[in-house]
Amino acid sequence: MLKLTKKADYGLMALKYLAEHPETPALSAKDVADAYGIPAQLLAKILQLLTRNGLLRSHAGMNGGYELARDAREISAYEVIHAIDGPFFITSCTKGDKNCDLTPSCTIKEPLARVNDTIAGVLKSISIQDLTEHEQPAGRAAEANRLVTLTL
Amino acid sequence: MLKLTKKADYGLMALKYLAEHPETPALSAKDVADAYGIPAQLLAKILQLLTRNGLLRSHAGMNGGYELARDAREISAYEVIHAIDGPFFITSCTKGDKNCDLTPSCTIKEPLARVNDTIAGVLKSISIQDLTEHEQPAGRAAEANRLVTLTL
DNA sequence: TCAGTATACGACCGATTCTGTCGGCATTTC
DNA sequence: GAAATGCCGACAGAATCGGTCGTATACTGA
Numbered sequence: 001m002l003k004l005t006k007k008a009d010y011g012l013m014a015l016k017y018l019a020e021h022p023e024t025p026a027l028s029a030k031d032v033a034d035a036y037g038i039p040a041q042l043l044a045k046i047l048q049l050l051t052r053n054g055l056l057r058s059h060a061g062m063n064g065g066y067e068l069a070r071d072a073r074e075i076s077a078y079e080v081i082h083a084i085d086g087p088f089f090i091t092s093c094t095k096g097d098k099n100c101d102l103t104p105s106c107t108i109k110e111p112l113a114r115v116n117d118t119i120a121g122v123l124k125s126i127s128i129q130d131l132t133e134h135e136q137p138a139g140r141a142a143e144a145n146r147l148v149t150l151t152l
Numbered sequence: 153m154l155k156l157t158k159k160a161d162y163g164l165m166a167l168k169y170l171a172e173h174p175e176t177p178a179l180s181a182k183d184v185a186d187a188y189g190i191p192a193q194l195l196a197k198i199l200q201l202l203t204r205n206g207l208l209r210s211h212a213g214m215n216g217g218y219e220l221a222r223d224a225r226e227i228s229a230y231e232v233i234h235a236i237d238g239p240f241f242i243t244s245c246t247k248g249d250k251n252c253d254l255t256p257s258c259t260i261k262e263p264l265a266r267v268n269d270t271i272a273g274v275l276k277s278i279s280i281q282d283l284t285e286h287e288q289p290a291g292r293a294a295e296a297n298r299l300v301t302l303t304l
Numbered sequence: 305t306c307a308g309t310a311t312a313c314g315a316c317c318g319a320t321t322c323t324g325t326c327g328g329c330a331t332t333t334c
Numbered sequence: 335g336a337a338a339t340g341c342c343g344a345c346a347g348a349a350t351c352g353g354t355c356g357t358a359t360a361c362t363g364a
Binding site for chain 1: 308309310311312313322
Binding site: 001002003004005006008009012013016077081085088089090091092107108111112115118119122123125126130131133145146147148149150151152 | 158160161164168229241243244260264274275277278302303
């Protein structure tokens, strides 16, 4: 539970990889898949999804492939997850959909919706760029702290 | 993805219900299940799990049932989810387990582990008591803001 | 113009996980 | 001892997920 799907994982990894290779004009799905040992056809579908959602630009034909549609700083982890797995809800019945099927307007949903928003906020505050800065100098000078507000 | 299981939902609802009925000595699984339209046998197993993990006290026999083992303020949503669904990881391969099965030490896990911790922190900051205070006066006077720090 | 490389997309199946049920047993109260 | 309740393991149906296949389409370069 509360687990990212592998697809979302793969998508994040792929975007990170693309962000780390800005010099190359485009990388094919196979390139990225090989780099990480991901099933190529599966990754291809994921990259297509990301393209459809405007996070990547694709280019067919020889020497084709994918490139980031925006600066890595401008793409959030939230967008990636949303593009791949669809709307983001931690509870099965959130008021976005039809109302809760459980009988008496299950009152627990409302506080959990706040939690949902908070988590979404955390994911929105993380960019692909952030993912690439994984090697931390021992002094931890490069760390960034972000404050997220949870309103109950 | 990133969705609570129904069991965790049910568990939270049940604890909330117990917290809202402090006067009664003990409520049976059936009582709670009927109140929410949850399958009784399923809820029973969930409550047993919560008992095993020290969040509830149980009492067999007639007029038996469950009661909170601690004050509702002292039970966090995190504990409930953890008790029901087990260890909390947003990624399938977190360094807790055997290392990532994907080939080159998939570097994305490390930043995501921070996200994981942040989300866990959010859930830890929410108590069952918080869930019961769902009706907000229009003035929003009773709201509480909590700050969560995300360290990248 | 043709061959090769690449994306695009839908259908499908096997595996895993989740939800819910059943049956039997233990414990307490009346 | 009977009724109510918790305790526990096994299991079946359903849903979701992961991954594959086949085919169509688009672009490039010789």
